[in-house]
Amino acid sequence: MKKVLLVAAENDALINTKVGGMGDVIRDLPTALATCQVSADVAMPEYGFLKDYYNAEKVADVLVPYGNNNESVTIYKMLRPATKQQVKPSSTANDDSQWVYLFAHSLFNQADGSIYTQGSADQPFADDANKFALFCLAVAQALVEGKLGRYEVMHLHDWHTAMLAMLRHCLADFSALKQLKCVFTIHNLAIQGIRPYSGMESSFCHWFSQWFSAEFVYHHNRLPHGIMDPRYPNCVNPMRMGIVMSDTVHVVSPTYATEILRASDPAKGFFGGEGLEHDLQEKADKQQLVGIINGCNYPVEPVVDAKTASAVSDRLALLNDAQEALIKWQGNKASVNATDFVASQRVLQQLFKCGQLTKKDKPGLLVTSVGRLTAQKVMLFLQPLANGKTALASILTLMKQHQPDGLLIIAGSGDEQLSLQIKKIVTQYDNCIFLNGYDEEVADKIYQLGDLFLMPSSFEPCGISQMLAMKQGQPCLVHGVGGLKDTVLHQQNGWVFVGDDALQQAENFVEQFSKCLNDYGTKSWSAIKKAAAEARFDWESVAVQYNHLLY
Structure with missing residues (x-):
C-alpha cells in the first residue's frame, strides 16, 4: 500500500x-x-x-x-x-x-x-x-x-x-x-x-x-x-x-x-x-x-427534495436556529453588534409571518448564499450597476416585485468592511437576513431548504458550497469561473453568468437572476432541480485521479 x-x-x-x-x-x-x-x-x-x-x-x-x-x-x-x-x-x-x-x-x-x-x-x-x-x-x-x-x-x-x-x-x-x-x-x-x-x-x-x-x-x-x-x-x-x-x-x-x-x-x-x-x-x-x-460526500440515493411534509415547520426551524446562533455569537462581544441586531429583528419579522401560515401553506421563495466574506466571494454582490444600485440591492428589489413573500439569507463572516457594506444595503430591505457569522446547523438547513443558491465569486479555484447545495436539490446561479464552471452547467443543473468586466458580470448576474425568478415553479425548474441533486463529484472518483496523476 x-x-x-x-x-x-x-x-x-x-x-x-x-x-x-x-x-x-x-x-x-x-x-x-x-x-x-x-x-x-x-x-x-x-x-x-x-x-x-x-x-x-x-x-x-x-x-x-x-x-x-x-x-x-x-x-x-x-x-x-x-x-x-x-x-x-x-x-x-x-x-x-x-x-x-x-x-x-x-x-x-x-x-x-x-x-x-x-x-x-x-x-x-x-x-x-x-x-x-x-x-x-x-x-x-x-x-x-x-x-x-x-x-x-x-x-x-x-x-x-x-x-x-x-x-x-x-x-x-x-x-x-x-x-x-x-x-x-x-x-x-x-x-x-x-x-x-x-x-x-x-x-x-x-x-x-x-x-x-x-x-x-x-x-x-x-x-x-x-x-x-x-x-x-x-x-x-x-x-x-x-x-x-x-x-x-x-x-x-x-x-x-x-x-x-x-x-x-x-x-x-x-x-x-x-x-x-x-x-x-x-x-x-x-x-x-x-x-x-x-x-x-453523497447519500446513497439523490436528495431530490430535502424538505419534510411541512415546509412551514422547516422554515420555522431554520429561523429559530438562526435566532439561536445570533444570540450565541453575542457571548464573545462586549456589546450587541449592530449587524446582529438588524438580523435578529428580521428573523423575528419572518417568524411572525410564518406563524400566520398553516402547515399546508408554502412559504415564499428562499434564496440563499453561504461563504466567507472576502472580496473574491462578494464583490459582485457589491458592484454598482449602470443605474447606480448595487447588484445585491437590485436582486432584493426584483424579489420584492416578482416574489413578494421571498426571502434572501446571506450567511458568512470575514472582512469587516465588506460586512458593513452588506449591512448598509440589507437594512433597507425587509426581505433579507444577513447572518454575519458561521453556524454549522444553520448552514446545513440553508443548504437543505433553499430554493436557489447564489455564488457570484469573482474567481473560484473549486468551490464546495455549490456542491453542498446541489447535493440537497438546491440549484445554483454561479459565475462561470474555475470550479463553478466545472460543476454547474447552464440550464442543465443550474444557471451560469459571465462577463468581460466586473460591471458586465454584475449586470448579467442580475439579469440571469431575473430569469430564474420567472422560471421558478415551472417544469424546467423542476428538471434543473432534479439534475442538480443527481450531479456527482464523489471523492472515490477523485481519489483515482489523485493516485494516477499526483502520486
Whole structure:
C-alpha cells in the first residue's frame, strides 16, 4: 500500500480546525484514498487544544533551529476519528489505521482557539508566517529523524506548508526528503503568505537564520530560484516556493488550472495567476500542473427534495436556529453588534409571518448564499450597476416585485468592511437576513431548504458550497469561473453568468437572476432541480485521479 503524508493547516475531521475548503479536503481525502490502496496520514499543528480533547499519545520531541534559539516541538499522534467528537484509543489501531500527527508548540496557539490570526494592514501574515515556518521546520526534522513513519509522498497544502518544499529542495540538512515525491496543492492562490526577506522578526532570515542571512544574497548574488517574490524584490513568497520547488503542482479544478496561466486583470474582473503565472506556466510546460476537482460526500440515493411534509415547520426551524446562533455569537462581544441586531429583528419579522401560515401553506421563495466574506466571494454582490444600485440591492428589489413573500439569507463572516457594506444595503430591505457569522446547523438547513443558491465569486479555484447545495436539490446561479464552471452547467443543473468586466458580470448576474425568478415553479425548474441533486463529484472518483496523476 502506498504511503502518503498530507501536511496542512486545517482538518475538518477534528473539532474547530476548519476555515475553508482545505479543511473539507483533509477530512475526506484519507478515506477516499484508502479505496485506491493509498494510506494517507495527516500532519498538522495541535493549536493548543486538540491533544487534550482526543487524548493524543506523545510520540517524540524534535529540536529545530528557529530564530536565535533551538525550539522544541512535541509530536502527538491520534487515530483519525470517524466523527469529530469521537475519541479513539491508540490501542485499537491496526495495519490499516490512519493517523493524525499533532505538532505542539506555544507559537501555534491562539487565546481564542483560532487557527489563523488577522494580522494588521502593515504586517499581513506576520504571526501566521512565524507559526508555519516553525511548523514546516518541525515536520521536516521529524521526517528526517523517522519519527512519523516511512512515506513515499509528502503532499503539501497551500502556502502554510510550502516552506517544507523549500527546506527539502535547498538545504543539505533535509536532502533525505528528496527520496519522497513532493506534491503541492493550491487551494487559494490569492493568499500567498508574502513576508520580508530580512530586517524583522517575521522574516525569512529570522526563521531560517542557521542557513540564510542578509549577507547571503550579497555574497551569492541571489537566492535559489523560487524563494523571492517576483513582484516585491525584498520579500519571500511561500506560495511560490511550493510551486517552483515541488515535483507536481495540483489545483482544485481543471478550469482553474487554465485560468491561472494568465495574468490577473482586476480592472476587467479577471483573476488568474496573481503574479505567479510565469512559474505556473513553466510547470504546465513540464506537464507538472494538474487540475482535479475536489469531491463531495453523497447519500446513497439523490436528495431530490430535502424538505419534510411541512415546509412551514422547516422554515420555522431554520429561523429559530438562526435566532439561536445570533444570540450565541453575542457571548464573545462586549456589546450587541449592530449587524446582529438588524438580523435578529428580521428573523423575528419572518417568524411572525410564518406563524400566520398553516402547515399546508408554502412559504415564499428562499434564496440563499453561504461563504466567507472576502472580496473574491462578494464583490459582485457589491458592484454598482449602470443605474447606480448595487447588484445585491437590485436582486432584493426584483424579489420584492416578482416574489413578494421571498426571502434572501446571506450567511458568512470575514472582512469587516465588506460586512458593513452588506449591512448598509440589507437594512433597507425587509426581505433579507444577513447572518454575519458561521453556524454549522444553520448552514446545513440553508443548504437543505433553499430554493436557489447564489455564488457570484469573482474567481473560484473549486468551490464546495455549490456542491453542498446541489447535493440537497438546491440549484445554483454561479459565475462561470474555475470550479463553478466545472460543476454547474447552464440550464442543465443550474444557471451560469459571465462577463468581460466586473460591471458586465454584475449586470448579467442580475439579469440571469431575473430569469430564474420567472422560471421558478415551472417544469424546467423542476428538471434543473432534479439534475442538480443527481450531479456527482464523489471523492472515490477523485481519489483515482489523485493516485494516477499526483502520486
